[in-house]
Amino acid sequence: MDTNPNGNNSSISADTTTKVILFTSCKGGVGKSTVCANLAMAVAKRGKRVLLIDCDFGNRCLDLVAGFSDEVVYDISDIASEKIDCERAILHDRRCENLHFIAAPLGFDHTMDPEAFRAIVKRLTDTGSFDFVFIDTPGGIGEPLQLAAAVADTAYIVVEPTRPAVRAAERTSDYLAQKGVGKRRLIVNKLSGGSVRKAQQELISIIDTTSVKLHGVIPYDPALIVAGNRGILIDEIPSFNVTNAFDNLAARTLGEGRRLFANIKRLRKLK
Ligand SMILES: Nc1ncnc2c1ncn2[C@@H]1O[C@H](COP(=O)(O)OP(=O)(O)OP(=O)(O)O)[C@@H](O)[C@H]1O
Numbered sequence: 001m002d003t004n005p006n007g008n009n010s011s012i013s014a015d016t017t018t019k020v021i022l023f024t025s026c027k028g029g030v031g032k033s034t035v036c037a038n039l040a041m042a043v044a045k046r047g048k049r050v051l052l053i054d055c056d057f058g059n060r061c062l063d064l065v066a067g068f069s070d071e072v073v074y075d076i077s078d079i080a081s082e083k084i085d086c087e088r089a090i091l092h093d094r095r096c097e098n099l100h101f102i103a104a105p106l107g108f109d110h111t112m113d114p115e116a117f118r119a120i121v122k123r124l125t126d127t128g129s130f131d132f133v134f135i136d137t138p139g140g141i142g143e144p145l146q147l148a149a150a151v152a153d154t155a156y157i158v159v160e161p162t163r164p165a166v167r168a169a170e171r172t173s174d175y176l177a178q179k180g181v182g183k184r185r186l187i188v189n190k191l192s193g194g195s196v197r198k199a200q201q202e203l204i205s206i207i208d209t210t211s212v213k214l215h216g217v218i219p220y221d222p223a224l225i226v227a228g229n230r231g232i233l234i235d236e237i238p239s240f241n242v243t244n245a246f247d248n249l250a251a252r253t254l255g256e257g258r259r260l261f262a263n264i265k266r267l268r269k270l271k
């Protein structure tokens with residue numbers, strides 16, 4: 001079956017064992033790429049094979065955040081234009097054998113229509129080589145998000161605890177529901193406020209406003225900014241709060257029971 005009752009494409013995960021998850025928010029700068037790349041490493045470190053695909057056409061940066069920028073030769077548009085086959089565009093991480101990456105083109109490629117993108121993701125999932133495909137999308141409800149929404153069965157909507165970001169999360173969820181992305185979950189990033197108890201109140205308010213279920217939380221931590229600028233992921237980030245938070249998120253992604261704030265000691269107080 002290729003369409004759901006809304007007339008949109010059904011998810012690819014329906015006929016493979018690979019789960020396809022997109023990371024989004026129609027607000028820029030909330031941490032989509034940071035969360036996507038670090039969660040990919042956290043899941044890979046737990047023994048699952050993860051393929052990261054950068055869908056930020058025209059402004060690619062996941063290669064920088066995830067530490068692949070020196071190795072990119074081909075990108076996903078080279079597969080679409082049949083210049084190369086899928087295998088040649090995949091980079092294999094040197095830090096963790098379970099992590100793999102495909103770059104976005106430097107400019108938006110208009111040959112990349114939903115059909116072409118869907119065919120590529122289907123080819124990749126049909127290989128059986130990946131347990132997860134994580135797709136990072138740019139801010140906004142643009143063409144890349146449409147492409148990703150046509151192939152994903154799950155969306156992690158990244159939100160920071162600010163009113164514009166929360167409003168954006170609500171709009172993003174409504175849009176994805178229209179596009180037939182059945183499972184939509186919030187990841188609240190850059191959580192601060194000093195105490196976990198205070199943050200829990202904030203979370204309730206975010207869930208209440210957006211009506212989207214919560215998947216997990218990541219504290220605000222400057223170590224993530226430094227790491228993002230150096231292409232370093234959680235395997236090398238010197239902050240237990242950050243590494244524990246991503247491990248919690250990875251456990252919850254794999255369906256394990258894990259408390260939201262397990263091993264997160266305290267949250268930063270921002271002035
Ligand atoms: N938990 C966090 N604590 C502190 N800084 C963070 C955190 N998460 C992300 N950042 C920082 O926020 C900035 C934006 O992050 P990132 O590029 O991941 O956002 P994005 O949503 O992907 O942006 P864009 O919409 O441009 O794609 C970066 O400087 C990043 O290091």
Ligand SMILES: [Mg+2]
Nearest residue numbers: 032033056138
């Ligand atoms: Mg980004």
